[in-house]
Amino acid sequence: MIPYGRQNIDDDDVAAVVAVLRSEFVTQGPAVSAFEKAVLTHCGGRYGVAVNSATSALHLACLALGLGPGDGAWTTPISFVASANCVLYCGATVDFVDVDPATANMSMDRLEEKLVAAERDGTLPKVVIVVHMCGQPADMARVGELASRYGFRVVEDASHAIGASYCGQQVGSGRYSDITVFSFHPVKIITTGEGGMAVTNDPLLAEAMRRLRSHGITRESSELRVAGEGPWYYEQQSLGFNYRMTDIQAALGSSQMRKLTSLVAARTCLAARYDELLADLPVRPLARANDRSSAWHLYVVSVERRRKVFERLRAAGIGVNVHYIPIYRQPYYEAMGFQPEKFPGAESYYAGALTLPLFPQLTERQQEQVVVALAEAIR
Numbered sequence: 174m175i176p177y178g179r180q181n182i183d184d185d186d187v188a189a190v191v192a193v194l195r196s197e198f199v200t201q202g203p204a205v206s207a208f209e210k211a212v213l214t215h216c217g218g219r220y221g222v223a224v225n226s227a228t229s230a231l232h233l234a235c236l237a238l239g240l241g242p243g244d245g246a247w248t249t250p251i252s253f254v255a256s257a258n259c260v261l262y263c264g265a266t267v268d269f270v271d272v273d274p275a276t277a278n279m280s281m282d283r284l285e286e287k288l289v290a291a292e293r294d295g296t297l298p299k300v301v302i303v304v305h306m307c308g309q310p311a312d313m314a315r316v317g318e319l320a321s322r323y324g325f326r327v328v329e330d331a332s333h334a335i336g337a338s339y340c341g342q343q344v345g346s347g348r349y350s351d352i353t354v355f356s357f358h359p360v361k362i363i364t365t366g367e368g369g370m371a372v373t374n375d376p377l378l379a380e381a382m383r384r385l386r387s388h389g390i391t392r393e394s395s396e397l398r399v400a401g402e403g404p405w406y407y408e409q410q411s412l413g414f415n416y417r418m419t420d421i422q423a424a425l426g427s428s429q430m431r432k433l434t435s436l437v438a439a440r441t442c443l444a445a446r447y448d449e450l451l452a453d454l455p456v457r458p459l460a461r462a463n464d465r466s467s468a469w470h471l472y473v474v475s476v477e478r479r480r481k482v483f484e485r486l487r488a489a490g491i492g493v494n495v496h497y498i499p500i501y502r503q504p505y506y507e508a509m510g511f512q513p514e515k516f517p518g519a520e521s522y523y524a525g526a527l528t529l530p531l532f533p534q535l536t537e538r539q540q541e542q543v544v545v546a547l548a549e550a551i552r
C-alpha cells in the first residue's frame with residue numbers, strides 16, 4: 174500500500190536523537206530551547222513554547238487567551254477534531270464557521286455574516302481558531318481586520334502549514350494572529366514523533382503557556398509570592414499540566430528543521446506534477462490563491478462518486494484517505510445539536526474530497542501508479 178503520508182527520517186535525524194540519549198538531559202532541557210529557537214528563526218515569531226502535541230498547544234493557546242466557561246470560540250468544521258476539542262477542554266462553547274468548498278479553508282464571507290449576527294445577539298466569540306487546510310494559509314488579512322473590528326483573538330491552527338507563507342511572510346510570524354500552533358505528528362511536514370509548538374509575539378501569552386506546560390509551576394524569583402524561602406522553593410500558581418516535550422523529541426525536531434525547506438520543496442514539486450498528471454481527468458484539485466504558498470501537507474481532489482473511487486483505489490493498493498469528516502458530524506458534536514444543513518460549504522466539500530498520497534519520498538513511478546489507478550477507478 175502506498176500510504177497517504179509518511180515521515181522522512183534520515184541518518185542525521187537518528188544521530189541527533191542518539192546524541193541526546195547519551196547526554197545529561199532526556200526530558201525538557203537544552204534541546205527543547207534549541208528547537209524552539211530553530212522554529213522561531215524560520216518563521217519569525219518571537220516566543221516559542223514546545224509541547225507534547227499540537228492538541229496540547231491548542232489547549233494552552235485557548236487557556237492563555239482567557240477562554241473559559243461562559244465564553245465562545247469558533248473554528249472551521251473541516252479540520253481534525255483537535256481544532257474544536259481545545260475549546261471544550263476550557264469549558265467554553267464551540268461553534269463552526271462554514272468553509273469555502275473550493276479551498277476547504279474558513280470562508281471569510283461566512284465569518285463576517287456570522288459576526289454581524291452575533292454582534293446583534295450579543296454572542297460574539299472570544300477566540301476564532303483558523304486552520305490552514307492542507308497547508309494553504311487561510312485569508313489571514315481578513316481575519317485580522319475582522320478581529321480588530323469585532324474584538325476577538327485569533328489562533329492559527331497551522332498543524333498543516335509549517336513552511337507555508339502568506340503575503341511574503343512565513344506562517345508563524347503572527348502578523349494577523351495572537352498565537353500560531355504547529356504539529357509535529359509523523360504525517361505532518363516535519364516530525365518529533367509526537368509534538369507541537371505554540372508561537373506568539375506576546376511575552377505574556379508565552380509566559381502563561383510556558384507555565385501551564387509544566388503544572389502551573391514557577392521558580393523565577395521575580396514571580397514568587399513568597400520571597401526568601403530558600404533555593405529549593407517553587408510555587409504552583411495556577412492549574413497546569415504536564416505537556417512537556419522531551420529533549421529526545423526536540424533533537425529530532427531541530428534536525429528536521431534543517432530540512433524543512435527541502436521537504437516543502439519536494440512536496441511542492443510532487444503537487445505540481447499531480448496538477449499536470451491529473452489535468453485530463455474529471456477531478457478537481459483545491460483552488461489556490463497566488464498571494465500565498467502552501468506547505469502541501471495534503472493533496473486533495475474532488476471526485477464524483479467518491480465512495481466507489483475510494484474503495485477501488487484502496488483495493489489497488491493506493492492509501493487514499495478523506496480529510497476531514499466535518500467535525501459537527503461526529504456523534505459527540507452531533508449530540509450538541511449541530512445540523513449539517515447549516516454548513517453547505519463543508520457538506521459539498523466533504524461529499525467529494527479524496528486525499529491522494531503525498532510525502533517527500535513518493536517516487537515519480539509511484540505517483541504515476543496513483544494516477545493510473547485513479548483514472549481506472551473513475552471509469
Ligand SMILES: *Cc1c(COP(=O)(O)O)cnc(C)c1O
Nearest residue numbers: 226227228253255332356357358
Ligand atoms: C494533526 C492536527 C492536529 C493535532 O495535532 P497533534 O500534534 O497530533 O496533536 C490539530 N489540528 C490539525 C488541523 C491537525 O491536522
